Amino acid sequence: MTSILVRNGLVITSTGIYQLDVRIEDGLIMEIGRGLPASGVEEVIEARGHYVLPGVVDEHVHMREPGLEYKDDFEHGSKAAVKGGVTTVIEHPNTIPPVDTPSRLREKAEILKPKAYVDFALTGVLHDGNTHLFEDILAEGAVGFKVFMGPTTGNIPPPSDSSLYEILSKSAKHNTRIMFHAEDHALVVYFTEKARKLGENPILHRDARPPVTEVYSIAKIATIAKYTGGKPHIVHVSSIDALEAVMNARKLGVDITAETCPHYLVLGEEDYSKYGSLVKVNPPIRGGIQREKLLEAVAKGYFDAIGSDHAPHTPEEKSKSIWEASAGFAGVQTMLPLMLDLAIRGFTPLTTIPKLLSENPAKLFKLWPFKGSILPGANGDLVIVDPNTEFVITPEWLEYKYKISPFIGWRLKGRVKHVVLRGSIVVRDGELTGVKTGVWLKPITK
């Protein structure tokens, strides 16, 4: 029997902010209310003036196991997650081997389990060679699937139009969300060839993957989703053009959802000259008006989710020339701090955080209501934030295998103080206290 009472905090939900107590018993939220009694409770956390948020469900991480441990591993990655207020991660399938069969999904879970500082869920990848395994991968415990429409880490080829039709038909039939890396393969190849001829200035990466590559891919996905009833989720939307394509499809009745990532909201074109290949990511950081409009869209509630697209590589891979460098960078530990900073500085409403970082990801990937919300009966996953402290991101604070991040040295408003995972305090006053008790989460089916 373990029990904790988080008292007098400002509980932030997707609909409002309320001063409430939260009592957790045996890993589950038991009671939410005012003036809850402390008698019989093992530990009381006094949270007056602090925010109390649901644990973050990061729907988009590439923690590199199995097969790419030289870049990073699940032990470092999940430790980084918990220090950044993330209590559940949804792992993406472009590992080696890719997660494209039921046994590979099961084997991946077995590898991750003993290393998990946070709870985790798995996705499978779909391509031309395995659409017939959709049901079997689902039955093994996938919470969704990923489809790569454009080239990126893992070089998983895009599906043919007929496979895409098949995938989205099955998505409708089984009520399963399909995450799409939506950059059109042929257009990316075309624009990359053109951009490479112009030299090695890092900003040319942006020209190699202009918004039309996203829009064109989304239009294709949305068209097929309209006729099949499939449920696409467009991950890492990096341009307002792409978001408009999603919104246009929604107007036509397509059940399409969209994610963006903190780096598209906080980094700009000037960062290509500052950080070089470190900020190379697919799709690219666009900056300028794109960044402003994306931030506005988050504030207005046009996005369904925010994920980190945590994608670590080695310092060597990240210091090559722009065309040779690997795309992506680590971000699971900095996602919540960056989003808190934006909210505290008034760019986005605070309620956006539980909605886009916890509740909606849990809903989209069948982990809700056990994960993603502060509700009686839900898992006791909480983040307690001191909004009045500033903190600076340092290499010492980062738990990644390689302490590289464009955000080192950034001063942010708000500090993740305590993190609670299923009733256990896994981060206490900013210090990791948790052990490897993370569990594999399978979809909740009703």
Ligand code: DOR
């Ligand atoms: O830049 C990226 N890196 N984009 C992706 O979609 C994949 C990721 C990775 O796994 O490295």
Ligand code: ZN
């Ligand atoms: Zn990704």
